[in-house]
Amino acid sequence: MENKEEKLDTLLHKLSKTAPELTDAEMLTEKIMQKIKVKDIPRKPAVLIWIRAVSGTAAVLLLGLFLFQQVEPGTIASTTKQPGHPEIRINIDSVCLKNINSQATSMMALYMCHLQQNSIKNKLYKTIDQQLKN
Amino acid sequence: MNQSTLTDLITSSIRNDQKAFRKIVEGYQSMIYSLAFRMLSNEEEAKDTVQETFIKVWMNLQAYNSEKKFSTWIYAIATNLCLDKLKSKKHNFQENAIDNTVLNLISSENIEQSFINSELGNIIRKLTSELTPKQKIVFTLRYLEEIEIDEISQITGMTPNKIKSNLFLARQTIRRKLESL
Numbered sequence: 001m002e003n004k005e006e007k008l009d010t011l012l013h014k015l016s017k018t019a020p021e022l023t024d025a026e027m028l029t030e031k032i033m034q035k036i037k038v039k040d041i042p043r044k045p046a047v048l049i050w051i052r053a054v055s056g057t058a059a060v061l062l063l064g065l066f067l068f069q070q071v072e073p074g075t076i077a078s079t080t081k082q083p084g085h086p087e088i089r090i091n092i093d094s095v096c097l098k099n100i101n102s103q104a105t106s107m108m109a110l111y112m113c114h115l116q117q118n119s120i121k122n123k124l125y126k127t128i129d130q131q132l133k134n
Numbered sequence: 135m136n137q138s139t140l141t142d143l144i145t146s147s148i149r150n151d152q153k154a155f156r157k158i159v160e161g162y163q164s165m166i167y168s169l170a171f172r173m174l175s176n177e178e179e180a181k182d183t184v185q186e187t188f189i190k191v192w193m194n195l196q197a198y199n200s201e202k203k204f205s206t207w208i209y210a211i212a213t214n215l216c217l218d219k220l221k222s223k224k225h226n227f228q229e230n231a232i233d234n235t236v237l238n239l240i241s242s243e244n245i246e247q248s249f250i251n252s253e254l255g256n257i258i259r260k261l262t263s264e265l266t267p268k269q270k271i272v273f274t275l276r277y278l279e280e281i282e283i284d285e286i287s288q289i290t291g292m293t294p295n296k297i298k299s300n301l302f303l304a305r306q307t308i309r310r311k312l313e314s315l
Binding site: 004005007008011012015016018019020021022023025028029031032033035036037049 | 152155156159160163164167168171172177180181184185188189192196247248250251254255257258261277278279280305308309312313
């Protein structure tokens with residue numbers, strides 16, 4: 001067994017000492033340089049990588065801000081009492097829903113109310129409002 | 135090539151200095167060729183791998199972390215390319231290998247060296263023909279290129295234990311192969 005191991009080690013040692021030789025090294029170098037020149041391989045400039053990272057972070061922050069603005073403060077409430085399973089309901093149009101309780105309100109009025117309450121100036125709202133007034 | 139020269143060459147190459155990159159190619163192509171030849175046992179495929187490796191190096195030089203050894207980084211690129219080739223060429227390897235060997239002998243200016251390379255390729259191919267691509271990679275890096283296990287781990291991304299178990303299986307298979315010869 002030891003003899004076989006020794007033979008294997010000797011063989012591996014000899015193989016490691018016999019390195020294959022590159023016969024036409026200059027031609028290979030030339031080919032590599034030609035490929036780089038001819039194809040004009042595009043390289044990503046380091047500045048672009050930074051711009052990509054910064055704009056990605058900014059996009060995520062803006063999205064977060066947008067979502068945050070859509071939720072009225074104080075309207076997040078736990079509705080189920082079961083411990084360990086809280087259910088969170090986001091009530092965007094609490095003012096509008098109060099109006100439903102106080103007076104008979106159509107779905108269109110509820111939608112208009114929602115648009116009015118929305119923090120973002122909505123062009124669609126203005127158009128619909130004008131159409132209704134006309 | 136000492137470390138400060140290499141750092142200068144890398145910095146210049148990142149700034150699109152092709153003369154500097156040529157020096158890097160000249161300094162490392164024999165090393166990459168030796169690795170690729172031992173893994174693929176074929177001159178033409180080894181040369182193709184050298185070209186592909188340096189094109190990848192050129193494209194990704196700015197991503198190189200100077201805290202790590204440049205040779206380890208470049209070995210990792212070449213090893214991944216060899217692994218892809220080993221995985222994809224199983225079915226038509228033998229026939230193509232013989233064709234390429236004959237063509238190399240006809241076109242080679244240094245016929246003696248071509249014969250040596252060809253014989254060396256045949257021996258390595260016979261010994262490692264039953265190894266899986268991963269076993270062949272770690273076997274070549276450890277026993278033929280004589281790289282330490284920690285560096286092989288950095289090159290291949292495999293854990294030291296995984297490397298050791300692959301080496302053990304590779305040795306067992308090769309020993310069995312030698313007994314049958």
